[in-house]
Amino acid sequence: MKNYVNAPLLDFYMDLNKISLSEDAVSFVKPACGVINLEQEQAVPMIKVYPPRVKAVDFFEVLQQVSGVIKKNRPDMINELAKIEAALPVEATDREMFAAQAFIPDSNLLTSLKQDLPRDTFGLLMNHTVKLFMVRYAKKVENLRNFDQWLQGQCPVCGGRPSFALLDKEDGKRYLYCGLCEVRWRFQRLGCPFCLSNESQFFTLEGTEKYRVYFCDQCHGYIKTIDERKAGGANIDLFWEDINTLPLDIMAINEGYYNRPVGQPATNN
Numbered sequence: 001m002k003n004y005v006n007a008p009l010l011d012f013y014m015d016l017n018k019i020s021l022s023e024d025a026v027s028f029v030k031p032a033c034g035v036i037n038l039e040q041e042q043a044v045p046m047i048k049v050y051p052p053r054v055k056a057v058d059f060f061e062v063l064q065q066v067s068g069v070i071k072k073n074r075p076d077m078i079n080e081l082a083k084i085e086a087a088l089p090v091e092a093t094d095r096e097m098f099a100a101q102a103f104i105p106d107s108n109l110l111t112s113l114k115q116d117l118p119r120d121t122f123g124l125l126m127n128h129t130v131k132l133f134m135v136r137y138a139k140k141v142e143n144l145r146n147f148d149q150w151l152q153g154q155c156p157v158c159g160g161r162p163s164f165a166l167l168d169k170e171d172g173k174r175y176l177y178c179g180l181c182e183v184r185w186r187f188q189r190l191g192c193p194f195c196l197s198n199e200s201q202f203f204t205l206e207g208t209e210k211y212r213v214y215f216c217d218q219c220h221g222y223i224k225t226i227d228e229r230k231a232g233g234a235n236i237d238l239f240w241e242d243i244n245t246l247p248l249d250i251m252a253i254n255e256g257y258y259n260r261p262v263g264q265p266a267t268n269n
């Protein structure tokens, strides 16, 4: 499978992985006692219970670095990125608001800039910037909850759609994986994680039988899956599996199914 993914895309992700965040780049707010009970708390994504706090200074510093990585790997985006950077807030209070808004699920940052900016490039820049903080945030809060008991189709940390799944080699239990927060959690073995229908159809690609793409004709969602029992005992890093299996996304999308990969840049041409 590795050979199908172009080298520039792998370089892009390797460059992004080199961006380092300070240990205290993300903190979170604990809900006051009695505001929320344990049962309610266990049913909603953690981002809504323990809102992340990111300093605007750190946020914009990382954003600059992500922009630099995109420019290096996608010179064709340099002009669009320059336009976006020029439109970003400058005043400290505006920056605080912008950075805070970036971590509120479903908020529309592009609208807040009140300018006509290239939507895809803006999304790419923001998703990868937010992602770096979300991975750090997830590491800070993951001990507060048992992901084996979450059993929902959405990410226990950010509430987003899973981008990948793993069938465990021990007993075939299924785990879902969030491409934004890089966490995995337990989910029922069969059925669609998006609409919870009982559908469990999948296709495989000849020569790469360890991968399955489950698709659902109820909601047209799909999820790439790796069967650990067929992976030959290798250590599985779902982050790279997700990227290395981009051709499976393309096949599924061409068949009319969709997922929402996190800020994956379109390949050249």
Ligand SMILES: [Zn+2]
Pocket (backbone or CB within 6 Å): 155, 156, 157, 158, 159, 160, 178, 179, 180, 181, 182, 183
């Ligand atoms: Zn997530």
Ligand SMILES: [Zn+2]
Pocket (backbone or CB within 6 Å): 192, 193, 194, 195, 196, 197, 216, 217, 218, 219, 220, 221
């Ligand atoms: Zn479905």
